Amino acid sequence: MCTAATYKTTDFYFGRTLDYEFSYGDEVAVLPRNYALTFRHMGVLKAHYAIIGMAYVVGDYPLYYDGINEKGLGMAGLNFVGNAVYQKIEEGRENIAQFEFIPWILAQCASVCEAREKLEKMNLVGTQFSEQLPAAQLHWMIADEKECIVVECMADGLHIYDNPAGVLTNNPPFPQQMFLLNQYMHLSPKQPVNAFSKQLPLEQYSRGMGALGLPGDLSSASRFARVAFTRLHAMSGESEKESISQFFHILGSVDQQRGCCEVADGKYEITLYTSCCNATKGIYYYTTYENHQITAVDMHRENLDGETLVHYPIVTGEHILWQN
Numbered sequence: 001m002c003t004a005a006t007y008k009t010t011d012f013y014f015g016r017t018l019d020y021e022f023s024y025g026d027e028v029a030v031l032p033r034n035y036a037l038t039f040r041h042m043g044v045l046k047a048h049y050a051i052i053g054m055a056y057v058v059g060d061y062p063l064y065y066d067g068i069n070e071k072g073l074g075m076a077g078l079n080f081v082g083n084a085v086y087q088k089i090e091e092g093r094e095n096i097a098q099f100e101f102i103p104w105i106l107a108q109c110a111s112v113c114e115a116r117e118k119l120e121k122m123n124l125v126g127t128q129f130s131e132q133l134p135a136a137q138l139h140w141m142i143a144d145e146k147e148c149i150v151v152e153c154m155a156d157g158l159h160i161y162d163n164p165a166g167v168l169t170n171n172p173p174f175p176q177q178m179f180l181l182n183q184y185m186h187l188s189p190k191q192p193v194n195a196f197s198k199q200l201p202l203e204q205y206s207r208g209m210g211a212l213g214l215p216g217d218l219s220s221a222s223r224f225a226r227v228a229f230t231r232l233h234a235m236s237g238e239s240e241k242e243s244i245s246q247f248f249h250i251l252g253s254v255d256q257q258r259g260c261c262e263v264a265d266g267k268y269e270i271t272l273y274t275s276c277c278n279a280t281k282g283i284y285y286y287t288t289y290e291n292h293q294i295t296a297v298d299m300h301r302e303n304l305d306g307e308t309l310v311h312y313p314i315v316t317g318e319h320i321l322w323q324n
């Protein structure tokens with residue numbers, strides 16, 4: 001399972017959890033403006049916006065899972081297994097392979113508004129990266145500081161939805177996830193009053209009872225409701241440290257612990273990493289399952305006018321600050 005979310009203070013933040021039972025070998029990859037991006041059906045894009053994101057780097061090609069560009073646009077791919085259906089190659093349209101979708105958008109669009117224009121001409125196809133890496137069945141969240149959308153390519157075509165909740169998880173399709181929120185409309189961060197019956201002397205016996213009924217399990221629909229509630233009520237100071245701290249707390253509400261979600265005999269899905277990008281400043285912060293210290297890569301500390309990909313294997317293992 002995976003969860004993505006946005007957050008806005010002075011700056012705009014975009015991030016996700018990546019939950020899975022194994023890692024492909026994740027690296028934070030900075031794609032500079034003059035890296036020649038070759039697309040399978042669309043030729044080469046020589047100059048474009050710089051991108052930073054989490055990727056599996058094959059040769060010197062970044063297979064991005066999520067990222068932001070230097071203009072403040074963010075995009076993340078999350079599993080959409082059983083629902084994602086890619087289109088057939090069509091002459092006269094912009095045919096983009098599923099694994100190229102993130103670089104295609106982030107390299108060329110400065111905003112969601114520009115991404116919408118690109119999406120109109122795009123035909124998302126299932127061309128495989130390689131025999132070993134078939135097309136992943138995903139759906140995507142794209143956001144800037146003003147708006148957020150979800151893109152789902154299904155048997156009946158490409159859907160683009162406005163996403164006022166600012167979150168995404170996995171199945172079912174996005175409209176159903178939003179519909180299911182209706183059943184939680186009575187939840188509140190405030191303490192409840194007795195609306196059950198005046199004939200019973202019902203009382204609050206604990207703090208937090210306003211949100212009793214918010215689902216606590218790891219299913220995608222439950223995580224959608226939980227992270228939407230947490231995000232929509234989240235409050236923090238405006239500084240960078242207060243903002244990223246709060247963002248990690250928002251996604252912490254859907255953290256997956258080893259042992260709670262068995263996907264095969266003895267195999268467990270866990271939160272492999274959690275990211276928080278400052279999309280305004282081009283910084284990629286992350287923690288991993290075994291490294292709770294926040295690690296950061298700043299795209300502006302690299303030569304963004306370069307031509308070669310810069311990539312950092314993620315830092316693993318706990319770093320403990322001893323006080324004595």
Ligand SMILES: C[C@H](CCC(=O)NCCS(=O)(=O)O)[C@H]1CC[C@H]2[C@@H]3[C@H](O)C[C@@H]4C[C@H](O)CC[C@]4(C)[C@H]3C[C@H](O)[C@]12C
Pocket residue numbers: 001002018019020024056063064065077078079080081098099128129133134135136137138170171220
């Ligand atoms: C497994 C990841 C999604 C995690 C997730 O959503 N888990 C939920 C599980 S469930 O539905 O709820 O069961 C996805 C997100 C991005 C994906 C990767 C990116 O799309 C980039 C390439 C694309 C290639 O086609 C396949 C390898 C790959 C490197 C993908 C491997 C894998 O499918 C990734 C890493």
